[in-house]
Amino acid sequence: MKSLIAKLGMVFFALVVVLPVAWVFASSLKTNQQIIDSPFTNPIPPHFENFGKAWVAQDLGSGFILSLVVTLLTLVFLIPIGSMMAYALTRYKFKGSGFILSVVTLGMLFPNLLAAVPLFIMMAKVGWDDTIFGLVLAYVAYSIPFTVFVLSGFFSALPEELAEAATIDGAGHWGLFLKVMMPLAKPGIWVVVIFNSIGLWNEYNLAKILLLRHKTLPVGLADLISQQQYAGEWGSLFAGAVLVMLPILTMYMILKDKVQQAMLAGAIK
Amino acid sequence: MxxxxxxxxxxxxxxxxxxxxxxxxxxxxxxxxxxxxSGYRFSGVSTNRKFVGFDNFGKLWESEPFWWAIRNGVIMLLVVGPVILGLSMLLAHAAQGTSRLSRLMRTVYLFPNLISLVAAALIWRNIYNPSVGLLRGIGLPGPQNGWLGDLDTAFPAFSVAFAWVTLGFYTMLFSAGLAGIPAEVHEASELEGAHGLRKYLLITRPLLWSVRRVASVHITIAALGVFALVNVMTDGEPSGRTQSLLNYLYRMMTIEGEFGKAAALGVVMMVITSVTSLMLWMLFRRDPTARRSA
Structure with missing residues (x-):
C-alpha cells in the first residue's frame, strides 16, 4: 500500500520533469508572436517551418551533421581501443597492470576543462586546433577512463575456463580476444556505446574550447541562445533545442533499460 | 618458449x-x-612566457569572481548537494514497486539528465525569463530583472535548475540500491516492528551505505564541475553571483586572455576536487553493516 503523499510526490515530480520538456516541443511549433504572447498558446496548427529556419538560416543543420559525424567517428576509434586496453589490463597478469588501470580510471575524477589550457596550446602547435580530427582524438582520449573502467569490470567477470578451453582448441591471443571474449562482453560494449553516444552527442566543453569555425550542435545552439535576446527568433531556437534533444530521447524510449543500465554503470561498482 | x-x-x-x-x-x-x-604569465599559443612564480595564485586570491565561484561551490557542496540527495532518496522510496505511476516515474525521471545541458539551460532561461517565461505566465515574474537577473535570487534560481538536471539520476541510483535489498530483509524488519522512518534509519540507510558513498562522490564532482549550465544560463551574471570555477576558468582563457591565471585556477580546482573526494571517502570508510567487534 502506497501512501497518498508518495503518490502526490511522484505526480508532482513527473510533471516538473515532463512539462518543461513538453513545453519546448510545443514552442518549437509556434510562431514568434504566439511564444511572446503566452507560454500556454496552442501549438496547433503546427508551424514546422521553424525547423527549416533552424536547420538552414540558423545553420544548426551543419551542427547536427557535425555532431553526428564526430560522435560516430569517436565511437569507431574508442570502442576497439578501449576494449583492447580493458582486456589486456584485466585478463593478463603483468607488472604494473593494476597501476595502469588505476591511473587510467583516475581520469574520471577531474573535469576535462582543468587541462584545457595545455590541451589547447598543444593542439594549436601541431595544427589540429579547429579540426574535426583534433576534436575526435581529444574525445577518444577523454572517453577512455569511463570506457576502460566499465569494460574491465565486464572482462574480469568472464570465467577463466572458457579462455582455457579456447586456448586448448588452438586459439591464439587475438583469436581468443576477438572470437571468444568480445562476444561474451557484449553487454558491456552496449553500456559503453550508449553512455558514450549520449555524452558525445551532448558534449559542450571540449567542442567549445577546441573548435572555432566549426560548431557542434550544442555549441551552435548555445551561441544562438546568447544572440536570441537581440534576434528574437524564438520559434527556431526551440526547434534547435528539439533537434538536440530528440535523438537522445528517442533512443531512451526504445532502449530504456539499456540506457538506465548504462547511466548507472559508471556509478555502481 | x-x-x-x-x-x-x-x-x-x-x-x-x-x-x-x-x-x-x-x-x-x-x-x-x-x-x-600556472607559474607563467602568457596568453594564447605565444611562446612569449614570463615566469612569475605564484603570482597568478595571488591574483586569483584578489579577484572577486574567484571568491563568488568559491562561495557558490561551497553552497553547492554543503546545501544544494545534500538537499538533492535527500530529495532523491525520498523519491526513490516513493517510486518503488510496480504500480503504473511508479513505472511511469522511473521512465521520465531520467529525461533532464539525458538531454543536452544547453537544452536544459535554454529551458530554465525561458522559465525564468521576465517577459516571455513560464513563471511569468503563471503570475510569478519575480524581481524587477527577473529571477536570474536579481542579485539575491540568481543563485537559488540557478540551483533549482541544477537540481532539475541531476535529481532523476540520483533517484535512479537510490532506486537501484533499494531494489538490491533482499525482500527477506524488509519482511524481517517489518515483523520486528520497524516501520517508516525507524526502518529507514535502522535498516535501509545502513544497507545503502555504499550507494550513498558513490552518490556523494558523484555529486561532489558534478557540483564542482558545473560549466555548461552556468555558461549558457547566466555566464556568471549578475555580478558573479552565479559564477562557477570552471566558467571563470573558461572566461580567463577566452575573454581575458589570461592563460596563466586560468591554469592556476585549474590547479586550485584539482586540489579542491581531490581533497573533497578524499574526505568523503574517509567519511564513508566504515561499513556500518560490517561487524563492530574486532
Missing part, C-alpha cells in the same frame, strides 16, 4: 599502446602541464 612470450608481449603492446599514447599525451600530460603553466 621464447616465441610464445614474444607473441604474448606483442599482443599486449598492440592492445595497450594506442590507448595509452592517446591518454598520456592528451589527458595526463596536459593535466601535469597545467601545474607547470
Amino acid at each position: 621464447v616465441s610464445k612470450n614474444l607473441k604474448r608481449n606483442g599482443f599486449l603492446l598492440a592492445c595497450l599502446l594506442p590507448g595509452l599514447i592517446l591518454y598520456c599525451s592528451l589527458v595526463l600530460v596536459p593535466f601535469a602541464r597545467t601545474i607547470e603553466l
Whole structure:
C-alpha cells in the first residue's frame, strides 16, 4: 500500500520533469508572436517551418551533421581501443597492470576543462586546433577512463575456463580476444556505446574550447541562445533545442533499460 | 618458449599502446602541464612566457569572481548537494514497486539528465525569463530583472535548475540500491516492528551505505564541475553571483586572455576536487553493516 503523499510526490515530480520538456516541443511549433504572447498558446496548427529556419538560416543543420559525424567517428576509434586496453589490463597478469588501470580510471575524477589550457596550446602547435580530427582524438582520449573502467569490470567477470578451453582448441591471443571474449562482453560494449553516444552527442566543453569555425550542435545552439535576446527568433531556437534533444530521447524510449543500465554503470561498482 | 612470450608481449603492446599514447599525451600530460603553466604569465599559443612564480595564485586570491565561484561551490557542496540527495532518496522510496505511476516515474525521471545541458539551460532561461517565461505566465515574474537577473535570487534560481538536471539520476541510483535489498530483509524488519522512518534509519540507510558513498562522490564532482549550465544560463551574471570555477576558468582563457591565471585556477580546482573526494571517502570508510567487534 502506497501512501497518498508518495503518490502526490511522484505526480508532482513527473510533471516538473515532463512539462518543461513538453513545453519546448510545443514552442518549437509556434510562431514568434504566439511564444511572446503566452507560454500556454496552442501549438496547433503546427508551424514546422521553424525547423527549416533552424536547420538552414540558423545553420544548426551543419551542427547536427557535425555532431553526428564526430560522435560516430569517436565511437569507431574508442570502442576497439578501449576494449583492447580493458582486456589486456584485466585478463593478463603483468607488472604494473593494476597501476595502469588505476591511473587510467583516475581520469574520471577531474573535469576535462582543468587541462584545457595545455590541451589547447598543444593542439594549436601541431595544427589540429579547429579540426574535426583534433576534436575526435581529444574525445577518444577523454572517453577512455569511463570506457576502460566499465569494460574491465565486464572482462574480469568472464570465467577463466572458457579462455582455457579456447586456448586448448588452438586459439591464439587475438583469436581468443576477438572470437571468444568480445562476444561474451557484449553487454558491456552496449553500456559503453550508449553512455558514450549520449555524452558525445551532448558534449559542450571540449567542442567549445577546441573548435572555432566549426560548431557542434550544442555549441551552435548555445551561441544562438546568447544572440536570441537581440534576434528574437524564438520559434527556431526551440526547434534547435528539439533537434538536440530528440535523438537522445528517442533512443531512451526504445532502449530504456539499456540506457538506465548504462547511466548507472559508471556509478555502481 | 621464447616465441610464445614474444607473441604474448606483442599482443599486449598492440592492445595497450594506442590507448595509452592517446591518454598520456592528451589527458595526463596536459593535466601535469597545467601545474607547470600556472607559474607563467602568457596568453594564447605565444611562446612569449614570463615566469612569475605564484603570482597568478595571488591574483586569483584578489579577484572577486574567484571568491563568488568559491562561495557558490561551497553552497553547492554543503546545501544544494545534500538537499538533492535527500530529495532523491525520498523519491526513490516513493517510486518503488510496480504500480503504473511508479513505472511511469522511473521512465521520465531520467529525461533532464539525458538531454543536452544547453537544452536544459535554454529551458530554465525561458522559465525564468521576465517577459516571455513560464513563471511569468503563471503570475510569478519575480524581481524587477527577473529571477536570474536579481542579485539575491540568481543563485537559488540557478540551483533549482541544477537540481532539475541531476535529481532523476540520483533517484535512479537510490532506486537501484533499494531494489538490491533482499525482500527477506524488509519482511524481517517489518515483523520486528520497524516501520517508516525507524526502518529507514535502522535498516535501509545502513544497507545503502555504499550507494550513498558513490552518490556523494558523484555529486561532489558534478557540483564542482558545473560549466555548461552556468555558461549558457547566466555566464556568471549578475555580478558573479552565479559564477562557477570552471566558467571563470573558461572566461580567463577566452575573454581575458589570461592563460596563466586560468591554469592556476585549474590547479586550485584539482586540489579542491581531490581533497573533497578524499574526505568523503574517509567519511564513508566504515561499513556500518560490517561487524563492530574486532
